[in-house]
Amino acid sequence: MKAAFFKEHGGAEKILYDDYRDPVAEAGEVVVRVRACALNQVDMLLLDGRFPPPEGLPHVNGCEVTGTVEAVGAGVKGLAPGQRAIIFPGFSCGRCEYCLRGARTVCVRYGYLGAHKDGGYAELVKAPAANILPLPEAISFEAGAAVPMAMLTSWHALIAQAGCRPGQRVLVQAAGSGVGSAAIQIARLCGARVIATVGSDDKIDFARSLGAEHVVNYRTQDFVEETKRWSGKRGVDVVIEHIGGETFERSVYALARLGTLVSIGSHDTHWGRLDLRHVYSKNLRILGTNLGSITELETVLEHLVDGRLKPVVDRVFPLEDARAAVQHVLDRKNRGKVLVVP
Numbered sequence: 001m002k003a004a005f006f007k008e009h010g011g012a013e014k015i016l017y018d019d020y021r022d023p024v025a026e027a028g029e030v031v032v033r034v035r036a037c038a039l040n041q042v043d044m045l046l047l048d049g050r051f052p053p054p055e056g057l058p059h060v061n062g063c064e065v066t067g068t069v070e071a072v073g074a075g076v077k078g079l080a081p082g083q084r085a086i087i088f089p090g091f092s093c094g095r096c097e098y099c100l101r102g103a104r105t106v107c108v109r110y111g112y113l114g115a116h117k118d119g120g121y122a123e124l125v126k127a128p129a130a131n132i133l134p135l136p137e138a139i140s141f142e143a144g145a146a147v148p149m150a151m152l153t154s155w156h157a158l159i160a161q162a163g164c165r166p167g168q169r170v171l172v173q174a175a176g177s178g179v180g181s182a183a184i185q186i187a188r189l190c191g192a193r194v195i196a197t198v199g200s201d202d203k204i205d206f207a208r209s210l211g212a213e214h215v216v217n218y219r220t221q222d223f224v225e226e227t228k229r230w231s232g233k234r235g236v237d238v239v240i241e242h243i244g245g246e247t248f249e250r251s252v253y254a255l256a257r258l259g260t261l262v263s264i265g266s267h268d269t270h271w272g273r274l275d276l277r278h279v280y281s282k283n284l285r286i287l288g289t290n291l292g293s294i295t296e297l298e299t300v301l302e303h304l305v306d307g308r309l310k311p312v313v314d315r316v317f318p319l320e321d322a323r324a325a326v327q328h329v330l331d332r333k334n335r336g337k338v339l340v341v342p
C-alpha cells in the first residue's frame with residue numbers, strides 16, 4: 001500500500017509518501033480501508049520527536065480514521081468487508097486495575113492508534129475489532145474523521161470531567177484547533193456561555209460562528225483581563241486548556257472561585273507553573289483527561305446525526321500531499337480539522 005510515513009524526526013519535510021508494509025488482520029483484528037484521516041497536534045509531537053513513537057521508526061501517524069472494513073481476522077464477529085466504520089483510537093488491555101474499574105483511558109498499557117501503532121496516513125490501517133464502530137450513513141467519512149479524538153476529548157473534558165452546566169461561563173483556548181472548535185459547540189450545547197481565544201484576527205468570526213460570545217486575540221490582548229472584564233471580574237467556571245506553559249498558568253488565573261481547569265494537551269510545551277495561592281484559596285480543581293469512552297463516542301455520533309454538533313473541517317489534502325497538510329497545521333493556518341484522503 002501507499003502511506004505517508006517518516007523514518008527520522010523533524011519537520012514536515014521528513015514526511016515521505018511511498019510504498020509501505022500492508023497491515024495484516026491477525027485474530028481479533030480488522031483492517032480498514034482509509035477514506036479519511038484527520039491530523040492532530042499529537043502527530044506533530046510524534047514527528048518532531050518530543051513524543052517518539054513507542055514502536056520506533058519508520059512510523060505512520062494518524063489517530064482519527066474513518067473508512068470501510070477491508071478484512072477481518074479470525075474470531076471477529078459482527079463486522080463484514082465493505083461496512084462503513086469509524087475507529088475508536090484508544091487501546092487498552094481490559095485486565096489491569098484501571099480497566100477493571102472502567103477507566104480504560106488510564107490503562108497501564110494504554111496506547112493510541114497512530115502513536116503506539118501505525119495510523120491512518122495510509123491506504124490501509126489495522127485496529128482491534130473492539131475499536132471499530134459503525135459510521136452512520138448520515139455522517140460523511142470526512143466529517144466522521146474529525147470526531148474520534150478531537151471532539152471526543154472535548155466532550156469528555158466538558159461533560160464528564162468539568163460537569164459543564166447551563167449558565168456557566170467557559171473559556172476555550174485556541175478556537176481554531178480541532179479540540180477548540182469542538183469545545184465551543186459542546187459548551188453551547190450544555191447551555192454555557194463561551195469566551196474563546198484565537199491567535200489571529202482572521203479567526204475571530206470563525207470562533208463567533210461556532211457560538212463563542214466573546215473572542216480574544218491572545219497575541220494582542222491579555223486573555224485573563226478580557227475574561228475578567230467579560231465576566232464582571234468574576235472569572236470563568238471552566239477552562240479547556242491544551243497549550244501548556246504560560247497559557248496554562250494564566251488560564252488558572254482566569255478561573256472563578258470553585259472553578260475547574262481541564263488540561264487535555266500541551267501543544268506548545270509540556271511544562272507549566274502556578275501561583276499555588278490561587279489553587280487553594282479559591283478551591284480550584286485542576287483535572288487532566290485524555291480521550292473518552294467508546295460509549296461517549298457513540299453519543300457524540302448521535303449528536304452529529306441529529307445536527308446538534310458539526311465537525312469543522314478546514315481543508316482536505318490528498319494523502320500524497322500529507323507533507324503540505326502537516327505544514328498547514330504547523331503554520332497554525334487551520335480553522336478546525338485538516339484531513340488527508342487516500
Ligand SMILES: [Zn+2]
Pocket residue numbers: 092093094095096097098099100106107108109110
Ligand atoms: Zn488496562
